[in-house]
Amino acid sequence: MTHTPTDQPIDPDRTPDLLRSSIDAAFPRIVGQLSELVAIRGIAWEAFDAQELEASAAAVADLVRGVGIEDVRILRVDNEGTPGGPAVVARRPAAAGRPTVLLYAHHDVQPPGDESLWESPPFEATERDGRLYGRGAADDKAGIMAHIGAFGALSEVLGDSFGVGVTLFIEGEEEAGSPTFRTFLDTYRDDLEADVIVVADSSNWRVGVPALTTSLRGLVDGTIEVRVLEHAVHSGMFGGPVLDAPTLLARLIATLHDDAGDVAIAGLAGRDDAAVDYPEQDYRSDASVLDGVQLAGTGSIASRLWHKPALSIIGMDIPSVAVSSNTLLPRARAKFSLRLAPGQDPGAAMAAVRAHVEAQAPFGAQVLFEPGETGSPFRTDTTEPASRLALESLKEAWGVEAVEAGMGGSIPFIADLTEVFPSAQILITGVEDPDSRAHSANESLHLEEFKKAILAEAILLARIDDGGLTRQ
Known part of the structure; x- marks a missing residue:
């Protein structure tokens, strides 16, 4: 794409409308490019073909070059001798006195899971009722195309007058837990240094209402093992005086929550102060809660999701029913x-x-505790200029006030970004909605919301270019 010559600066008040027109015209092409990315099975897990992940990175690099960024590299770092996933790093330096914005997304995707649960092939982008279905259509190949689409529109509308430095960092191993992320940041710190970091890997409030993710819960995990016998014994001969390990493990697990369903572990922080309402019927629908199932915990639903701890048992090592026997x-x-x-x-x-x-x-059973992974929580300072500009840009793109939303999930690498770039303002945006079903069968992207997300990011970058980070 070539830059439009600009003899005179464009009136900033006209910029959003010009960007909207540019994105409207380019949108069919953007959706087509997203569909081509969805077709690539780029999964960063050892059990899957690594060449597909390489092809995914190469395709992203080509798309970035297509909007006029020439400095594009595919980079990786080693993790204890094993190469990490291929990341795309592209840079367009800032004009003198202008800030730099780092745009993050990831090109790797989750495995498709049971493909019989998909209504259309997971790696064949399929449009139905205004949504684009396919693995990665929302998480997070749409995030990549939001960055590329926004930059392309700015290049067309503002041309060479657009002076903000732009760095794209498209990771290639996020769904595998970003094992080399911190090493990558340390290795390429100078290339990734920025004043503002936009992470396009979150969700909006609902269709028609955008959100800026202003808090994330942290994460710890680990394993709990209960031991009661030296070896298995016949349940008929020895059952009664001693309880089997699964039963005692179940009793231990039951102590992790109180009768109301709140986490019952002393010393954990939590607050009931969410600023927005999440109606119970909406939560039940979004989470597919079965009729008759009571919700757990106390306080507002939004606070239970964003500002309180939540503990789940996500796996157990006991024999399956199919191979069970009368054994303690x-x-x-x-x-x-x-x-x-x-x-x-x-x-x-x-x-x-x-x-x-x-x-x-x-x-009196023996209990062994093995700690696992940890990730720090995150909170945005919404008084910072970048947050203010982001909320204004979302409102302008959608035509309604943006929600300052928490996120019940965790993005552990956000803590690495805050540690390596402590002076950067971090914005967490996204293209998903509650029905996107990321990580699940029939993952999808609402196309009109996607278009608005591209516009919001383009407006944000234009406002930063117009001095918005320093204007009071």
């Missing part, structure tokens, strides 16, 4: 996942879980 099992193990409220120290949370399970050993 000597040991059983479970993996827990604990979401942390903003402000909670992950190390303190892990210690609190350990102290709780060791103190709750049922019937």
Whole structure:
């Protein structure tokens, strides 16, 4: 794409309308390019073809070059001798005195899972009822195309007068837990340094209402093992005086929540102060809660999702029903996942879980605790100029006020970004909505919302270019 010559600066008040027209005209092409990305099975897990991941990175690099950025590289770093996933880093330097914005997304995707659950092939982008279905259509190849589409519109509308420095960082291993992310930041810090970081990997409030994600819960996980016998014994001959390990593990797990369903581990932070309402019927629909199932916990639903801890058992090691026998099992193990409220120290949370399970050993069973991964929570300072500009840009693109929303999930690498670039203002945006079903079968993207997300980012960058970070 060539830059439009600009003899005179464009009136900033006209810029949003010009950007809207540019994006409207380019949108069919953008959706087509997104569909081509969806067709690439770029999965960063060892069990999948690494060449597909390389092809995904190469396709993204070509798309970035197509909007006029010439400095495009595919980079990776080693993780204990094993190469990390291929990341695309593209840079257009800032004009003198202008800030630099880093635009983050990831090109790797989740495995498709059981393909029989998909209504159309997972790696064949399919449009139905205004939504584009396919693995990665929303998470996060749409984030990539939002960045590319916004930059392309700015180049067409503002031409060479657009002076903000733009760096695209398109990661290639996010769905595998970003194992080399911190090393990558440390290695290429100078290339990634920015005044503002836009992470396009979150969700909007609902169709028709945008959101800026202003808080993330942190995460700790680990395993709990209960042991009661040296070896398995016949349940008929020895059952009664001693309880089997799965039963005792179940009793231990039951102590992790109180009767209301709140997490019952002492020392964990939590607040009931969410500024927006999440109606119960909306939550039930969005989360597919079955009729008759009571919701757990106390306080507002939004606070339970964003500002309080949430603990789940996500796996258990016991024999399956298909291979079960009349045996007292000597040991059983479970993996827990604990979401942390903003402000909670992950190390303190892990210690609190350990102290709780060791103190709750049922019937004197041996309890072994093995800590796992940790990730810090995050909170945006919405008084910062970049946050203000983002909220204004979302409102202009959608025509309604944006919600300052928390996110119940965690993005652990956000903590790395804040540590490596402490002076950068971090904005978490997204293209998803509650029905996008990221990580699930029939993942999809609402196309009209996608178009608005592109426009919002383009307006944001234009406002930054117009001095918005320093204007009071």
